Amino acid sequence: MARHLLLLSSAALLLGPLVWMVSLSLKPPGEIFRASFTLLPEQWYAAENYMRALTVAPLPRFLSNGVIVCLTILLCQILICAPIAYALAKLQFRGRDAIFALVLVGLLLPHQVLALPLFVLCWKLGILDSYAALVLPFIVSPFGIFLFRQFFKSTSDDLMHAARLDGYSELGIVFQIMLPLARPALIAFSILSITSHWNDLFWPLIAIRTEELMPPALGVITFRNEEAGSDYGPLMAGAAIILAPLLIAFLAAQRWFVEGLMLGSTK
Incomplete structure (x- = not known):
């Protein structure tokens, strides 16, 4: 009983802001700032709020930027991380344990610590205020x-020895045999990677100035400051639209996500 109460309390704390956001996106301005809170609005204002969110600010452009950036980062991470992981797991070479120790150190470093050197690097390369600036710092993932x-x-x-006898190269073994077998881990990593970079505000706020290149999290802040002002109904509607793809993707791949994390923690 106590366990269930603890789980329900935790779920309420996590879902409370989400429910509040959706509730505010359905209400007119007069109901949002009432002293008493009601879950459902007395006057439904959903159509107006969501229409303003999609038209007053270039929200579809922000969403497409997020798709481009997140999928590019994920593809680069898989292409780079999978061969490195295979080498650390299956190949014998000098310094393997030291390299893996560096990977573990990378897990402990928050990305914000590296923001200044990454900013200088992007400035030296001349890629600030571009898609490349949003992608380059994340193409290698220690967690991946x-x-x-x-x-x-x-x-x-x-299995690896049999593949070599069949003429597979080491990269062929990685991408044609190992990764298909690692589908739960691949799906779990994909969800975590896309969620992390879809919601990222810190680095885009540093690297991007042009509105046309802004990802969703940064775009919503611009929408609020420049367009919506104190009209929080469209702002909450925009946040709900941005959150919806992540929620749908997680619910669709929930089983593989949990299985992938359990494999990574127990094996």
Whole structure:
């Protein structure tokens, strides 16, 4: 009983802001700032709020920027992290343990610590205020390397030897055999990567100035400051629209997401 109460309390704390956001997106301005809070509005204002969110600010452009940036980062991370994880899990070479120790150190470093050197690097390369500035700092993921390594270590070496006898190269083994077998880990990592960069505000706020390049999280702030002002109904509607793709993707892949994280933590 106590366990269930604790879980319900935690769920309420996590879902409370989400429910409040959706509730405010359905209300007219007069009901938003009432002293008493009601979950459902007395006067439904959903159509007006969501229409303003989609038309007053270039929200579709922000969403497309988020899709471009997140998918590009994810593709680069898979192409880079999977071979590194395979080498750390299955190949014997000098310095392997030291490299893996550096990967673990990378897990402990918050991205904000590296913001200044990354900003200087992007400035030296001349890629500030571009898609490249949003992608380059994240193409290597220590967590991705760690997760894939844990899964690759659990696979049989006989499978790898048989693939070599069939003429597969090491990269062929990674992308044609190992990654398909690691589908739960791949899905779990994809959801975490896309969620992290879709919601990222800190780095885009530093690297991007042009409105046409802004990802969703940064775009909503611009929408509020320049367009909506104190009209929080459209602002909450825009936030709900931005959150919807992540929620749908998680619900669709929930089983593989949980399985992938469990594999990474137990093997």
